[in-house]
Amino acid sequence: MKEVATFSISHTGIIDADGKATGELPAFARDAAELIRLYRTMVLTRSFDARAIALQRTGRLGTYGSSLGQEAAAVGVGAAMRPDDVLLPSFRETGAQLLRGVSLRELFLYWGGDERGSDFQAAREDFPICVPVGSQAPHAAGVALAFKLRQQPRVAVCVFGDGATSKGDVAEAANIAGAWNLPVVFVVVNNGWAISVPRDAQSAAGTLAQKAIAAGMPGVQVDGNDVVAVRVVVGEAIERARRGEGPGWIEALTYRLADHTTADDASRYRDPAEVTAAWKADPIARLRTWLVASGAWGRQQEQDLLQACTAEVDAAAAAYLETPPQAPETVFDYLYATLPAALAEQRARFLAEAPRHG
Secondary structure, eight states: OOOOOOOOOOEEOSBOTTSOBSSOOOGGGGOHHHHHHHHHHHHHHHHHHHHHHHHHHTTSSOOOOOOTTOHHHHHHHHHHSOTTSEEEOOSSOHHHHHHTTOOHHHHHHHHTTOGGGGSOSSSTTSOOOOOSTTTHHHHHHHHHHHHHHTTOOOOEEEEEEGGGGGSHHHHHHHHHHHHTTOSEEEEEEEOSEETTEEHHHHOOOSOSGGGGGGGTSOEEEEETTOHHHHHHHHHHHHHHHHTTSOOEEEEEEOOOOSOSSTTOOGGGTSOHHHHHHHGGGOHHHHHHHHHHHTTSOOHHHHHHHHHHHHHHHHHHHHHHHHSOOOOGGGGGTTSOSSOOHHHHHHHHHHHHHGGGGO
């Protein structure tokens, strides 16, 4: 018997759970202003999150998926991308979307069931939030193929959760990305739970990073609560793909501190002690500790930031609530470029009957 191949999975962490550097910082992380920008985006994300849940609980927003505890993964991804790259998010990538110019009002509109929230005024080619599990992965491969055929130095960045790696959509997208050497990076945000299914019940693989190996691309792991490490690792994979050296696959280890969505009660299947322990790795507290220790942040700055984020979220929520709803018949208008005859007939019948029903 002879050994024909060997593989290994690397893990990267730069700022640990105690807010201390474990090695030399990359150049961007030695710029206090840049770290503060990332920190502010994480805090703004959490402020939006809290308001979205409050609106949902009072019947003014639809079912909402919290990103509590996962802010560093999203912000790190967004910070690593160039403006003309394309983001294909799941539904906890608020931080990445904010960095790419999506507005808080647009996000409120989306979660309120208004498709105008997906018509981004910035990041026009980024894909809308994807709630179905893993269905955006084949789309990402298609976007990357278009970039390759057009010889454009652009990269598709696709983000999904650990549960999505058990889906055929993701396996097929990864396979074709490797086979065709496509400029796409897949980021697996492993928060430990696929709704109520724990990671160890989803897959017997030692890491989710190693699922990249079968597709012929490098798979690496990163501390998903370390925004600096996420930006570095995702950035390296993006630039590798941009140079034509093939797709990448990154497993970002984090934890979902909230329920799966506002329609879920995680206390029915998750040990509260596990959640308490996970709070010790809170990505926002980690970066704040680093900033304070380096002399770049203080109590007054923190208070000012919290007030500014609250005001920004309040203004966006008010703008969302004041936005007149679309006409009911528009439920037909976002499905096809040209409405099929059967649906066109339904739409016409709806318009004819609507006045009679008020």
